[in-house]
Amino acid sequence: MTIDQFNQQAKVVLNQFAADLTGGQIDQTRYFGKKGLFTQLAKQIQQLPSEKRGQAGKLLNQIKRDLTKNIAATAPLNQATQQSIDFSLPGNKPKVGHLHPITQAINQISRIFERIGFIRVRYPEVDWDWYVFESLNMPPNHPARDEWETFFIDRPDTTGNVAYDPKQLTKRHPKMIDGGKLVLTTHTSNGQVREMERLGKPPIRMINIARCYRRQQDATHTQMFHQFEGLVIDKGITIQHLKGTLDYFAKEFYGPKAKSRIRPFHFRFTEPSFEVDFSCHICHGTGFVNGQKCKLCKSGWHEVGGAGMVHPNVLKAGGIDPDQYTGFAFGWGVERTYTLREGLNIDDIRHFYNNKVKFLEQF
Numbered sequence: 001m002t003i004d005q006f007n008q009q010a011k012v013v014l015n016q017f018a019a020d021l022t023g024g025q026i027d028q029t030r031y032f033g034k035k036g037l038f039t040q041l042a043k044q045i046q047q048l049p050s051e052k053r054g055q056a057g058k059l060l061n062q063i064k065r066d067l068t069k070n071i072a073a074t075a076p077l078n079q080a081t082q083q084s085i086d087f088s089l090p091g092n093k094p095k096v097g098h099l100h101p102i103t104q105a106i107n108q109i110s111r112i113f114e115r116i117g118f119i120r121v122r123y124p125e126v127d128w129d130w131y132v133f134e135s136l137n138m139p140p141n142h143p144a145r146d147e148w149e150t151f152f153i154d155r156p157d158t159t160g161n162v163a164y165d166p167k168q169l170t171k172r173h174p175k176m177i178d179g180g181k182l183v184l185t186t187h188t189s190n191g192q193v194r195e196m197e198r199l200g201k202p203p204i205r206m207i208n209i210a211r212c213y214r215r216q217q218d219a220t221h222t223q224m225f226h227q228f229e230g231l232v233i234d235k236g237i238t239i240q241h242l243k244g245t246l247d248y249f250a251k252e253f254y255g256p257k258a259k260s261r262i263r264p265f266h267f268r269f270t271e272p273s274f275e276v277d278f279s280c281h282i283c284h285g286t287g288f289v290n291g292q293k294c295k296l297c298k299s300g301w302h303e304v305g306g307a308g309m310v311h312p313n314v315l316k317a318g319g320i321d322p323d324q325y326t327g328f329a330f331g332w333g334v335e336r337t338y339t340l341r342e343g344l345n346i347d348d349i350r351h352f353y354n355n356k357v358k359f360l361e362q363f
Contacts, residue, residue, distance in 0.1 A: 001047040006056050009044060010063060013037045021070055028071050038067060101363035102226055102352055105338040106209050109228055112252045116245070118207040118230065123191035125211050126153060129181045131190040135317040136269035151213050153182035184213035188229035188331055189269060192310070195231060196318025202325050204233040209334070225349075226334035233310065233320065233327030239272075242307060242328035250278050254341060259285055261301065270308025270329060277301035281342035302340050305332030 016037060020030070031038045041063075045056050099107070110120050191208040208229040215223065232241065246260040258281070262274035279285030280297035287293065287300035294300065307330035312322035335349040351359055 001044060003048060003052045003055060006041075006044055006048060006052075007059070009041055010059055013041055014063065014066075017067060017070070031067055031071075038064065098363075100352075101360065102334055102338065104363065105334050106226065106228070108253070109334065109337075110207065110209065112249060113207040113230065116248065118205050121191060121195060121206055121208050122210060123188070123194050123208060125185050125213075126182060127185050127190045129183050131193055132183055132185055132187075135193040135314065136189055137311050137313045137317075138268045149215055150186055151184040151215060153184065185210070186214050187212055188227045189329070191229055192231050192269070192314060192329060193318040196233070196315070196320055200319070202233045202235070202320065202327075204231060204327070206231040224353075227331055228334060229329065229331045231310070231327065231329045233315070233325055235325055237309075237326045237328060239309065239328070242309070242330070245328075246276060246307065246330070253337070254278060254281060257284055262307065265306065265308075267306055267308055269311050269314050270306075271311045273306065273308035275303055276305050276307050276330065276332070277303050278340065281340070304337055304340070305330065307331075 013031075017031065020027075030036055033039065038060075042060055045053050045060070048056055114120065188208045188210050191206065191210075195204060195206045195208070206229070208231070209226065211224055212227045213224055230245070232245075243260070243262065246262070250258040250260040257279075259279040261277045261279075263277065265273045265275045267273040278301065280287075280294055280300055280302055283289050283294040283297065283300055285300040287297070308328065310327040310329050315322040315325065315327070335352060338344075339346045339349060
């Protein structure tokens with residue numbers, strides 16, 4: 001083989017490499033494998049005269065440097081081109097959050113009552129004190145209407161700048177003067193008379209869940225909290241219906257072994273009135289664990305809220321004849337009800353609102 005023939009074969013290898021480089025498909029083994037184009041060219045040196053081998057060696061080294069440099073530069077492109085993609089595989093889901101634990105509790109409470117015919121409603125969280133207090137049989141000097149207990153709202157005197165026209169409200173309730181005061185609702189009971197006005201006449205089966213506000217805060221209270229209000233009005237409604245509803249909720253929310261009990265109490269908007277207790281999930285209502293007094297409840301029961309038969313004056317305020325219809329109502333804090341669930345052991349409801357992600361991620 002002459003040096004000219006060797007140079008001609010070297011040119012063929014370079015032309016082929018240039019074509020592959022343009023096409024973007026460069027396989028390293030095509031040139032440097034056992035039967036690669038450069039490997040075969042290098043073997044041809046042995047057929048050259050000894051005096052020409054040095055010249056051929058310099059050319060081979062230059063060709064090798066060029067090939068290696070270009071193959072390394074196009075390696076990422078080659079890998080991306082040759083990588084196979086299965087479009088039938090599911091995509092990588094981005095990280096997302098989840099519903100707040102109180103929102104989860106509200107959704108579950110709603111479903112529990114919807115299964116027995118309750119209708120979920122929403123009423124104002126800023127309302128006239130007539131709906132919050134007066135219509136619920138609370139006199140002007142009632143402690144709940146004290147400024148140390150309730151957030152009152154400063155509002156302009158012009159009726160065009162308020163959400164509800166006081167003149168229209170006064171027409172329906174002549175004893176009112178200019179609509180009264182505006183307050184942040186201290187309970188969801190403001191929805192009772194509003195629901196009676198909305199429907200006009202029974203039957204009524206309402207569940208109202210909303211934010212409430214009171215001027216107190218500690219381990220078991222926050223200035224903003226959530227409450228759910230149940231109201232049933234129809235002919236022949238008795239305490240038995242109330243007790244059955246309470247037992248049903250206890251078993252659905254806390255488990256089949258949970259029980260409820262009612263104790264005589266006094267509320268202005270119900271008569272008779274009761275405090276509602278649910279059995280402790282630790283001692284199952286016995287008050288003792290392994291012969292020792294239960295540290296969580298100390299009595300076998302947890303107080304959750306109030307209930308009772310709707311007061312006749314409240315029925316009258318809603319335009320319903322108390323001689324024909326009776327009803328019951330109940331209202332509890334969502335946070336308080338939720339923290340009593342088995343396994344949570346939350347000793348301060350303020351944890352729900354301090355924005356600590358590590359705490360919220362547990363739910």
